[in-house]
Amino acid sequence: AWVFWMSIAFSDAPIAAYLPFLALLPCMLVLHLLRRRCVEIQDAVEKLRTFEFDSLECEREEEREFAQLAVERWFGSASDFTEHVRVSLHPTMEKQLQLLKVPTRYLVVAVAGPLAMSLDIWLGLYKASASSDLLMRYLAGQLIGCDLLWTLASLQLAVLLAKRFAQPWWPGSDLLQTLALGAFCSGFFVLGAYIAFQVSSGSVAASVAWAVFAFGMVQLFDCLPCNRSKTEGEE
Template identity: 30%
Template sequence: MKNLPNASSKQEKFVKLKICLSRCISDELRILWSSPYLSRLWCVFELAAYKKVNPGGKITFRPLFIERTVCVMLASAYCFAALFLIARDVFGPGITTLAVAFAIFACPYAAGIYLLRMSFREKHQLISQLANFDLEEVHCAEQFDRDFIHSAIEKWYGSKRAFTQFVRQDLRKDVEKILAAKRLPRRYLLLLLLPILSCSMEFFLANWKGGAPRDVLLSFAIGILFGYDIFFITACSLLMVYLCDILAPKRCGCLDHLQTLFAIFLVVGLLSLGNQLSAQAYQGSLSGAVVFLVVSIGFAWLMWWMERDSIDVLAPKDDPPSPPSRAEVTGKKADTFGPPVREWV
């Protein structure tokens, strides 16, 4: 879009841009967001142009930090799950196997907590960028391009201020709704359960083929497969994401990483405690496994409720008027605020 061929004037660029955009209108503009996006004028121009040619279209920001973190956690969990199976076969029951089993929880979740906490800062940064957006501060390498884009925005939106208000208010609220709707998609939660479920299923099938009593198999399925692997780990994952979000802002200066360590010790400690309790419950009796399952379901429900309640608190509300942009502060003539202009040329 930057180098439109044979466009010797801004007027010709408007015409060529209209033809280009009119041929590629979609119901949704999905932006794979990274932190420099709103600091680049041509990226901002994408927003302005799309909203002009498709006023009813949906603009969706998709930060990629969640996928990045889930990928690291999943790879780490599979790695240590494989090491656990190898250690169990090579060393048998013992301290080495126990250490590798603990690493299945400690390493993936420690890495995930650190990455998630750092990544959730990007979410807060995105909201801050939108709330404090100033068109005059957006970078552009060439002055001709800057003049062209500013002229286009003024022509489409009536003024630079109108577009600035659109980004600060309408677009920001839409983005906040998207980011607050769910911190971690449910399908990713299910994906994170696969490594430990694979280990447990391998153990369950081995006992089944080995002729273990039916009560033992049922107790294992209730206490371990459902109680721990599904509900308890899901609850800990929700707690992990919740803590990473609320602890994302930097608060303690050089001791900021203490917040990360707190989340790691709490989540990994709960995972280890749940692992021990579930093993004792299913080995003790079928009723013990059922009790642990009920407790795990209650724990998971509590985490679901906590997340939903915190999302309601974070839901965007009406804001006071945004602060003026740099152009208004420096005394430039304020443009008339109004709806986007429909004419292209």
């Protein structure tokens, strides 16, 4: 976010044209790491489908014996425990995986940078005795509508896509897939930023309507399911 703002502040400098692409690098890295983490979690849950107690790996034989005794005490036998993991635990973990999300309040922290700078601009306009119409348009359309809500919606979309498309589409497509998802999320954000600029230059009503729409997108992304199991993908 800071690099994007620098590209605007130093728009006349030759390097300004490359700064937005530089700003995308850490975003792509975070998106890729998030996808890889989702893959690890999904694979761990998927292994429960074909779980075998006999294939349990232990560093020492004493650990295996302890696990065997505990399973026999609580479940009766290793076969009963295996059935419990496959039939009961696996579906439960799949449902929990679908509900697993990054809390919205954490994402709000991520937008604090651009939001603070936008607030600084608004305060500057206020101190400069700008018209109330301009202050309202900037507050609703840019500060709240774009820098807070639309940026938050863009981050929510990135998390949704990272989980939904965590598994590679085909062998060797991991990095390319991250770039494609990142490009889509970036385009989504740029579209909203352009709309915010247009409505902020128009009327207060349009700016407020845009802020309401952006809030609706935040609520929508917060409710959408963000995980697809392997069985669903196979069907």
